[in-house]
Amino acid sequence: MLFALLCTDKPNSLDTRLAVRPDHVAYLASLGNAMKAAGPFLDDTDKPNGSLVIIEATDLANAKAIAANDPYAKAGLFSSVEIKPWRWVLKNPDQA
Numbered sequence: 001m002l003f004a005l006l007c008t009d010k011p012n013s014l015d016t017r018l019a020v021r022p023d024h025v026a027y028l029a030s031l032g033n034a035m036k037a038a039g040p041f042l043d044d045t046d047k048p049n050g051s052l053v054i055i056e057a058t059d060l061a062n063a064k065a066i067a068a069n070d071p072y073a074k075a076g077l078f079s080s081v082e083i084k085p086w087r088w089v090l091k092n093p094d095q096a
Contacts (some may be wrong), residue, residue, distance in 0.1 A: 002036065004086040005053040007072070010079040017048055023071035031055065031066065036088070050078075054061040054086060 009017060028035045034056045040048035051072065057063035063083050067073060073081065088094075 001056055001057060001060065002086045002088055003055055003060070004084050005051070005055065005063070005067050007051040007078045008041075008080045009049045009051075009077055013047055014047060014049075016075055016077050017072070020071050020075045020077065025082075027071050028053065030087040034066075043074070056090070060085070061070070068096070 011052060028038055034055060036054040038051065040051040041050035041052060043049045053067075055063060055066055055068075057066060060083065067081055072078060
């Protein structure tokens with residue numbers, strides 16, 4: 001099952017995001033095929049202020065564990081993380 005992780009950064013946390021980014025990217029890469037898509041949300045000045053990550057997980061508990069182990073989460077970057085089941089309907093490469 002797919003899950004969307006909707007993460008909002010704490011205010012004034014760009015330095016934390018930039019410092020932890022290499023570990024965050026490596027962590028997402030370590031998820032292999034379970035990591036479907038990822039990228040930052042942007043503020044009005046094009047600076048990242050959150051993240052959208054689409055993952056495949058066996059259930060909500062597994063998705064929560066994946067989210068909790070993200071280096072961004074461990075560094076305290078996020079003010080909130082919402083995890084929602086998600087269905088990829090359009091342009092899903094697995095359905096091509």
